[in-house]
Amino acid sequence: MIKFCEAFLRHRKMVAIVFALAAVACVLCIPSVKVNYSMTDYLPADAPSVQALDEMEAAFDGGIPNARLFVEGIDQAKAGQLAGDLASIDGIDEVMWLGTVADTKKPLAVQDEGTVSTWTTDDGYVFQLVVDPGKAVAALDEARATAEGTGASQVSLAGDAVNTASAQSSTAAEIIFIMLVAVLIVIVILGLTSHSWFEPVIFLTVIGVAIVMNMGTNLVMGEISFISQICGAILQLAVSMDYAIVLLHTFRRCQREFPDPYEAMAHAMKRGFSVVLSSAAVTFFGFLSLTVMRFGIGVNMGIVLAKGIVFSFLAVMFLMPCLILLWLRALDRFEHRYLMPSFDGFARVCQRAMVPLAVLVILVAVPAFLAESRTDFKYGASDFAPPGSQTALEKEHIRDAFGASSTWVVMVPKGDPAREKALADDLESLDHVTGVTSYVTKAGQALPVEVAPESTVQQVISGGWSRFVVTLDVEGEGETAFSLVEQVRATVSNHYGDEGRLAGAEVSVYDLRDTVQEDSGRVKLFSMLSIGLVLALMFRSLSIPFVVLMAIEVAIWINLAVPYFLGESLNYIGYLVIDAVQLGAAVDYAIIYTREYFERRGQYPPREAARSAVKHSAITILTSASILVCAGLAVWQIASNGVISELGALIARGAFVSMLMMFVFLPWLFKTFDWVIRHTSMGLRFREGEPDTIEEEGVAHA
Missing domain, CATH: 1.20.1640.10 (Multidrug efflux transporter AcrB transmembrane domain)
Known part of the structure; x- marks a missing residue:
C-alpha cells in the first residue's frame, strides 16, 4: 500500500x-435541488390518509382548507369582493367564506347564528383557503397584500400552509448564517487545539x-426534506x-x-x-x-x-x-506554540470521580430509560412556528376570535342517499363536529342528482365518490383530535366498511404518529446491530461492542429524558433522528478512547490504563465534541423552525453527555468488565499487577 x-x-x-x-x-x-417542507408528504403510500388524499385529488378539483385568513375592519361588500380576488391568486385553489355557506343577500340576523359566528365577528371576516403547497410562499404573500389593499385594519394568517411557508421563507438565510457561525466556531476551537x-x-x-x-x-434524489437541508x-x-x-x-x-x-x-x-x-x-x-x-x-x-x-x-x-x-x-x-495544557490533571480528576459518577449514572439510567419514551411528543407541523413569532401570534389571534377550527373530508361510494343521510346524521352527533356538508344536506335526500344544480353536484359528487365536508372545533394534534379521528373512522366504517375514506390535516398527523412509532424499534435494532458488528470486527471482540454501546445508550436515554423531566414537549422526528445521530457521533468518541485504552492495557492494569487513555484521548474527543456542541447550540439559537431548533438543542446536549460518558462511565465499564473482555477478545494484550512507576508511560511514549 x-x-x-x-x-x-x-x-x-x-x-x-x-x-x-x-x-x-x-x-x-x-x-x-428541490426542498420539501411538508412532513405528511413523506408518509408511506399505503397510509389511509395518503390513499384518501390521492383519491380525493383525482375525483375533485378542490382540496382541504389548509389556511385561515382573518381580515378586520372591512364590511360585507368588501369581504365578498376580496373572496373573488383571493380566488384569482395563483396557488390558491379554493376560497370559502360566509357567502359560501349563507345567503349574504338576506340580513344576517335572520340566518343561523352558529353558521354566521363561524365566519364573522364584529371586527371582520375569516376566509378558509385551499393553498397549493408548492406555491404557498408567493400565494400567501399575495393574499396578505390583497387583504391589506382593502383598507383592512389588521390581517392575520394561520394554518399548516402558513407554518410551512414561514419555514420555507426563513430557511435559506438561516442555513447561511448557521454555517458561518459554525465555521467561526471551528476556526476558534481548532486554533486553540x-x-x-x-x-x-x-x-x-x-x-x-x-x-x-x-x-x-442531492440533485439525483429529486428532492430532499427541509430537515436534511438544514x-x-x-x-x-x-x-x-x-x-x-x-x-x-x-x-x-x-x-x-x-x-x-x-x-x-x-x-x-x-x-x-x-x-x-x-x-x-x-x-x-x-x-x-x-x-x-x-x-x-x-x-x-x-x-x-x-x-x-x-x-x-x-x-x-x-x-x-x-x-x-x-x-x-x-x-x-x-x-x-501548543496552547492547550497537559491533560494529566484532568485525567486524574476523572479517575477520582469515576466510581461515584458511575454509580450516579447507573442510578439515573433506569429513570431516564423509562422517561425518554414518555415525553409529550408532537408529530406534525404545529411546532414549526416558535412561541412569540409572528406566525404563532397571528394563529392565537384567529383562535381567540373564532375558536379552534379544522376541516376534514369523508368520501364514500356514491349512489345510496339513505346511507349517506344516516352517515351525515351520525357524524353530526359526534362531539366537536360543528357541521357536515354533503349532497344530502345541501340538495336533500329526495332530490335526484340528475335534476340538482350542476354547481351543487360538482362540489360533492364526482369520480364515483360522494364527499362530506366535516367542520370541527378542534385544531392541531393532540389526544382530542386523535380520538376524534378514530371516532370518525369508526362511524364511516359502520356504514361503509373499508370503502370509506377520511382526509384532513389532523388525520395525516394521526397516521404520521402511528408510522414513526413503528419505526422507532426498527431504527434502533438496525443501528445497534450494524455498529456492533463493525466494532466487533474492528476490535476482534464479542464484549467490547456491548460495553461501548451500553455507555452510548445510557447517554442517549439521559439526553432524551430531559424534556420529560422539564415538562416540555418534543417532536418525535427529533426523537428518532437524534437516536441515530448521537449514536453515530458518540461511537467516534468511544473508538478514540477504546483504542487508547487497549493500547495501554498491555502495559498497565485497568486503573492506570484508564487514566492514561483519558489523558491521551481527551484533546481529540474534546475538540470533536466541542464542535458538535457549539454547532448544535448555533442551530438551536438561530433556526426559527421549532422542529429544527429543538433538534439543535438535542444534538448539543447529546454530544456533551456522550463526551462525559467517555471520560467517566466507559472507563469504569472497561475496568468492571475487564475479565469478561479478556476472555472474549482476540489479539489484545492485558497486563497483570501494578507498573513499577507511573513514569514508565512517559518513557514508553517519548
Missing part, C-alpha cells in the same frame, strides 16, 4: 484539480469540499472533523520517523486509513439506520447524512494528503 500511496501523492496537483472541478460542478447543482494557525484552513477546505459535493449530489451540512461538518484531525496527527507522528514529507505522508495514509475507515463506517451505519424507517423523512435524511460521510472519507483520505503537501510550507510557517 505504501507504493500506491507514494504513486498517488506524485499526482497530488491533478488530484486537487479533480476535487476542485467536482466541487464547482456540485456548487452549480445546489440551486436546482492545533499546532499551526494554518491547520483550520486545511480542515475547512477539505470538509467544505466534501459538504459541497454532498449537497450538489441539518445535513452542519452535522457533516461537526462529525467529519475527527477524520481530518486523525490524519493530520498521524502525519505529524510519521514526520518524526521519516524526514521526507512525501514518505511521511505515504505512511500516514497507510496508518490512518484503517482508523479513519472504521470511524467513518460506524458513523455511516448509524446514519444509514434512518433509511429503514417507513417514514420518508428518515429515509431521506439517512441517505443525505450517510452520503456525506462517504464524501468526507474520500476527501480526507485522498484530497487532504495532497493539500497538506502542497501547503506544507504555509503549515510550517504559521506553526505556533
Whole structure:
C-alpha cells in the first residue's frame, strides 16, 4: 500500500484539480435541488390518509382548507369582493367564506347564528383557503397584500400552509448564517487545539469540499426534506472533523520517523486509513439506520447524512494528503506554540470521580430509560412556528376570535342517499363536529342528482365518490383530535366498511404518529446491530461492542429524558433522528478512547490504563465534541423552525453527555468488565499487577 500511496501523492496537483472541478460542478447543482417542507408528504403510500388524499385529488378539483385568513375592519361588500380576488391568486385553489355557506343577500340576523359566528365577528371576516403547497410562499404573500389593499385594519394568517411557508421563507438565510457561525466556531476551537494557525484552513477546505459535493449530489434524489437541508451540512461538518484531525496527527507522528514529507505522508495514509475507515463506517451505519424507517423523512435524511460521510472519507483520505503537501510550507510557517495544557490533571480528576459518577449514572439510567419514551411528543407541523413569532401570534389571534377550527373530508361510494343521510346524521352527533356538508344536506335526500344544480353536484359528487365536508372545533394534534379521528373512522366504517375514506390535516398527523412509532424499534435494532458488528470486527471482540454501546445508550436515554423531566414537549422526528445521530457521533468518541485504552492495557492494569487513555484521548474527543456542541447550540439559537431548533438543542446536549460518558462511565465499564473482555477478545494484550512507576508511560511514549 505504501507504493500506491507514494504513486498517488506524485499526482497530488491533478488530484486537487479533480476535487476542485467536482466541487464547482456540485456548487452549480445546489440551486436546482428541490426542498420539501411538508412532513405528511413523506408518509408511506399505503397510509389511509395518503390513499384518501390521492383519491380525493383525482375525483375533485378542490382540496382541504389548509389556511385561515382573518381580515378586520372591512364590511360585507368588501369581504365578498376580496373572496373573488383571493380566488384569482395563483396557488390558491379554493376560497370559502360566509357567502359560501349563507345567503349574504338576506340580513344576517335572520340566518343561523352558529353558521354566521363561524365566519364573522364584529371586527371582520375569516376566509378558509385551499393553498397549493408548492406555491404557498408567493400565494400567501399575495393574499396578505390583497387583504391589506382593502383598507383592512389588521390581517392575520394561520394554518399548516402558513407554518410551512414561514419555514420555507426563513430557511435559506438561516442555513447561511448557521454555517458561518459554525465555521467561526471551528476556526476558534481548532486554533486553540492545533499546532499551526494554518491547520483550520486545511480542515475547512477539505470538509467544505466534501459538504459541497454532498449537497450538489442531492440533485439525483429529486428532492430532499427541509430537515436534511438544514441539518445535513452542519452535522457533516461537526462529525467529519475527527477524520481530518486523525490524519493530520498521524502525519505529524510519521514526520518524526521519516524526514521526507512525501514518505511521511505515504505512511500516514497507510496508518490512518484503517482508523479513519472504521470511524467513518460506524458513523455511516448509524446514519444509514434512518433509511429503514417507513417514514420518508428518515429515509431521506439517512441517505443525505450517510452520503456525506462517504464524501468526507474520500476527501480526507485522498484530497487532504495532497493539500497538506502542497501547503506544507504555509503549515510550517504559521506553526505556533501548543496552547492547550497537559491533560494529566484532568485525567486524574476523572479517575477520582469515576466510581461515584458511575454509580450516579447507573442510578439515573433506569429513570431516564423509562422517561425518554414518555415525553409529550408532537408529530406534525404545529411546532414549526416558535412561541412569540409572528406566525404563532397571528394563529392565537384567529383562535381567540373564532375558536379552534379544522376541516376534514369523508368520501364514500356514491349512489345510496339513505346511507349517506344516516352517515351525515351520525357524524353530526359526534362531539366537536360543528357541521357536515354533503349532497344530502345541501340538495336533500329526495332530490335526484340528475335534476340538482350542476354547481351543487360538482362540489360533492364526482369520480364515483360522494364527499362530506366535516367542520370541527378542534385544531392541531393532540389526544382530542386523535380520538376524534378514530371516532370518525369508526362511524364511516359502520356504514361503509373499508370503502370509506377520511382526509384532513389532523388525520395525516394521526397516521404520521402511528408510522414513526413503528419505526422507532426498527431504527434502533438496525443501528445497534450494524455498529456492533463493525466494532466487533474492528476490535476482534464479542464484549467490547456491548460495553461501548451500553455507555452510548445510557447517554442517549439521559439526553432524551430531559424534556420529560422539564415538562416540555418534543417532536418525535427529533426523537428518532437524534437516536441515530448521537449514536453515530458518540461511537467516534468511544473508538478514540477504546483504542487508547487497549493500547495501554498491555502495559498497565485497568486503573492506570484508564487514566492514561483519558489523558491521551481527551484533546481529540474534546475538540470533536466541542464542535458538535457549539454547532448544535448555533442551530438551536438561530433556526426559527421549532422542529429544527429543538433538534439543535438535542444534538448539543447529546454530544456533551456522550463526551462525559467517555471520560467517566466507559472507563469504569472497561475496568468492571475487564475479565469478561479478556476472555472474549482476540489479539489484545492485558497486563497483570501494578507498573513499577507511573513514569514508565512517559518513557514508553517519548
